[in-house]
Amino acid sequence: MGELVRRHLGKVVAGGALAVVATAAMVVVTLPEGAGAGDRGDRSTAAGSARQDAIAPEGVVEDAPEEGEKGIGSDPLTDAETERAEKAALDSNGLRTSARDVEGDRGPQRLSTNLAENDPAEGADAARRAQIVYYDYKKDAAITKTVNLETGKVESTNSAHNVQPPPTKDELTEATQLLIADPLGKGLKQDYKKATGKDLTGPGDLDLSGFIFSKQTNLKIPAELSECGRHRCFQVVAKVKRGPWIDTRAFVVDLSSRDVGRLG
16 A cells, blocks of 8 residues: 555656646746846846737827828819819809709709719729719709819719609708698607707707608608609608607608608
């Protein structure tokens, strides 16, 4: 029995010795090159420096590079290009004076201004062009103009009826103003006061989004919304700022006729 104990202890001692040797080998591998027995005081400093290097330095806010007058290739439109293109588009065909915007003021409602896609056949040296989309509330027409940014001339104009691009922030604001002022907006005002304890004073009290109303629905459509599609009609989605959503999806605002209707 004693012999077995001695053999067992011998194995334990031998195993422990191997573990010590293995650990020592690992320490030797991870020490900085050239470190010796007299370098113990420098090891903690080196380790601390390595940890410090592993931490990313604080970010530095730099000024954005100055924007040039002209973009290159497929770069987004610069502010200068956008301004020149919109001026050229408004000055063509008397659009500035003949069209009307969402509030009935002179000039069309601008919906978007973007870099136009060129025909691949023109090659890499093709002129940059801007595409501006307007809505004329007087004629209920979506108007698209393409402006050559090198010549400053309008190269094409397309006018289409029964085409309704996505709404803009200004249009959603106007639609919400009409809804609030309409008798059908009573529930919206009540829900707002219930959520906040305050009266709803206008669209500025709400976070707004919305979408074009399509008559492809199983719900009953009132007579005041019968022209939607040809007219510009929206369903407004309203949310109390830093608060809950208010369900206004049953209401549709016809911005062309300035009528409000309820579905169903």
